[in-house]
Amino acid sequence: MIERLSVVPPVNAALPSPTKLAPSILTADFGRLAEQIRQAEEGGADYIHLDVMDGCFVPNISFGPPVVRAVRQATSLPLDVHLMVVEPERYIDAFAAAGADLLTVHVEASLHLHRTVEQIVSAGCKAGIAINPATPISAVREILPFVDLALVMSVNPGFGGQRFIETTTSKLRRMAEMIKEYNPTCELEVDGGVAQNNIRDVALSGASVLVVGSAVYNSSATPQENLATLRAALAG
Ligand code: DX5
Ligand code: ZN
Numbered sequence: 001m002i003e004r005l006s007v008v009p010p011v012n013a014a015l016p017s018p019t020k021l022a023p024s025i026l027t028a029d030f031g032r033l034a035e036q037i038r039q040a041e042e043g044g045a046d047y048i049h050l051d052v053m054d055g056c057f058v059p060n061i062s063f064g065p066p067v068v069r070a071v072r073q074a075t076s077l078p079l080d081v082h083l084m085v086v087e088p089e090r091y092i093d094a095f096a097a098a099g100a101d102l103l104t105v106h107v108e109a110s111l112h113l114h115r116t117v118e119q120i121v122s123a124g125c126k127a128g129i130a131i132n133p134a135t136p137i138s139a140v141r142e143i144l145p146f147v148d149l150a151l152v153m154s155v156n157p158g159f160g161g162q163r164f165i166e167t168t169t170s171k172l173r174r175m176a177e178m179i180k181e182y183n184p185t186c187e188l189e190v191d192g193g194v195a196q197n198n199i200r201d202v203a204l205s206g207a208s209v210l211v212v213g214s215a216v217y218n219s220s221a222t223p224q225e226n227l228a229t230l231r232a233a234l235a236g
Pocket of ligand 1: 024026049051082155156157158159160161162191192193194211212213214215
């Protein structure tokens with residue numbers, strides 16, 4: 001099955017234009033968060049990706065609206081808030097008020113997804129939907145015309161620094177085809193394990209927004225240096 005999936009031909013001969021980088025602050029130094037955000041901004045980040053975890057949908061707890069508000073005060077970049085929480089509809093208004101520009105909810109976490117997406121739009125945000133590695137792309141077929149972004153997880157959500165699940169490139173190609181058919185302006189985001197070694201292949205598979213966490217915030221180099229390295233790898 002995996003072999004059969006991996007022979008799906010690339011949908012793009014070229015990189016999506018523009019290909020956006022969205023640093024995730026999950027592995028940033030929270031003691032100097034504003035500075036870490038500015039470093040990403042200086043390095044040419046397109047979005048700031050914020051991973052909200054509730055200890056229930058995923059086996060980890062991260063942060064809530066107050067941290068989103070603090071990040072909002074540190075940057076004018078769009079805030080891409082990834083809600084890894086059960087019943088995300090309970091928190092949409094709080095995250096919108098905290099300054100989120102884009103709110104992404106998991107299809108596995110929201111029973112009435114269409115209503116949740118409407119709620120996000122009513123709150124003044126762009127709406128995104130996310131799927132876990134084991135969730136088929138068909139799960140988003142009916143909601144796709146209503147959203148601004150579709151997020152394909154390339155690791156099981158919960159932690160930064162995990163290994164990219166290789167079959168995700170095939171899944172991205174199939175998702176890109178579906179987006180082309182049902183909502184061509186929808187962005188395709190990939191999240192988890194994207195780094196220098198695979199960033200170009202991932203983008204060539206059709207992802208137009210690449211979340212980069214530990215590849216940006218690590219002890220080897222500054223966020224600016226890491227973003228430059230990633231941009232260079234992306235360009236090939
Ligand atoms: C995983 C999060 C990701 C992750 C990205 O649950 O949604 O955003 O932190 O970090 P890396 O790039 O290190 O996998
Ligand atoms: Zn994320």
